Amino acid sequence: MLQCIFILSDSGEVMLEKQLVGHRVDRSICDWFWDQVIPHGDSSQLPPVVASPTHYIFHIARDGIIFLACAQVEMPPLMTIEFLCRAADLLSGYLGGLNEDMIKDNFVIVYELLDEMIDNGFPLTTEPNILREMIAPPNIVSKVLSVVTGNSSNVNSTLPGATASCVPWRTTELKHAGNEVHVDLVEEIDATINRDGQLVKCEVYGEVHVNSNLSGVPDLTLSFSNPAILNDVRFHPCVRFRPWESHQILSFVPPDGEFKLMSYRVKKLKNTPIYIKPQSTSDAGTCRVTVLVGIRHDPGKTIDSLTVKFQLPPCVTSADLTSNHRTVNILANKTCSWFIGKIPKDKTPCMTGTMQLEAGREKLHVFPTFEAEFRIMAVALSGLQIDRLEVKNLPNRPFKGFRALTRAGEYQVRS
DSSP: OOEEEEEEEOOOOEOOOOOSSSSOOOTTHHHHHHHHHHHTSSSSGSSSSEESSSSSSEEEEEEEEEEEEEEEOOHHHHOOOOOOHHHHHHHHHTTSSHHHHHHHTHHHHHHHHHHHHTTTEEEEEOOHHHHHHHHOOOOHHHHHHHHOOOOOOOSSSSOGGGGGSSSSTTOOOOOOSSOEEEEEEEEEEEEEEOOOOEEEEHHHHHHHEEEEEOSSOEEEEEEESSSGEEEEEEEEETEEHHHHHHHHHHEOOSSSEEEEEEEEEEEOOOOOEEEEEEEEEEETTEEEEEEEEESSOOOOOOOOEEEEEEEOOOTTTEEEEEEESSOEEOOSSEEEEEEOOOSSSSOEOOOEEEEOTTTOSSSOSSSEEEEEEEEEETTTTTOOOEEEEEESSOOOOOEEEEEEEEEEEEEEEEO
């Protein structure tokens, strides 16, 4: 069981401490954890589960806020990390975002939510639908009343009816003036290309997001044209597993509003949408660089936004870089950023320039790694296609909308 949950700022300050069992965990465990973070510069560089001399530490980071849980006995790591992710998503939805000021200003609500979400060290109530009925989200009226009456508690005295329902993520009396449901495919492509131009790694991580504004208790069925390409699928609790196991069909009663229906991974893609071809030579203390960028595999839609970045090697003292399309900016931390935007059809974007090496160094032995950030609207690079979406238990036919978006994840080209 979990013994304690801490919420830390990006500077390591303990903003909230929630003890879950009788045995209290000392705050010094946070100092020990922060000592492990400092050498890496970022908590995301640490494994999600860290073993300290006295506890197992589970942690995630969201928008600069670190959620840290401690346990003295072994616990299922996926369940614990999923609970922390659920808590972070819920707080972000309640507070309209996550930052240090929001958590401090709404300390009571955050503490009450954690109190309802976990009982004696074990996850209990994590459905946003139920928690919103139990604990009112913060607003100006509730803050004024708490000051006037002196009662800072936001917990409702009656138990929500959804707690006894077979679909606790949804209330039964929902009514919407316009029934509509939107399905979005959001994908990130991770690729690594070596200095010979060969594709070392290329895979897509995708999520299916649904925004449901439907009355009553609708029953939805979503099917794909090519579900066989999906790997490592992960579902929202509303998804019935048996239809997917037998026919690869998503059958579910959706929560109200926006939620992530499923996530997936598509492995071993053969093509990338763009190419980055760096060439560099160095002698006599000067390094000459040429970078060509273009479309390798036509995704069917225009690449809306493309930026190429790379870090100047430590031995470079100065750089003079120009391009035939837009400008190249060199930031204070020696990061070069080349914003290309849409790739023009009449010319190939090219960046050229020279880098001066420090005194006594004739050649550059470690060449920079180029990273690309791009976005392609209305295209899922994995090739996943939605076949149909059926909605039952509604008197009127709802509006159904579909969109797709692909963006770059860790897209690296080594030179």
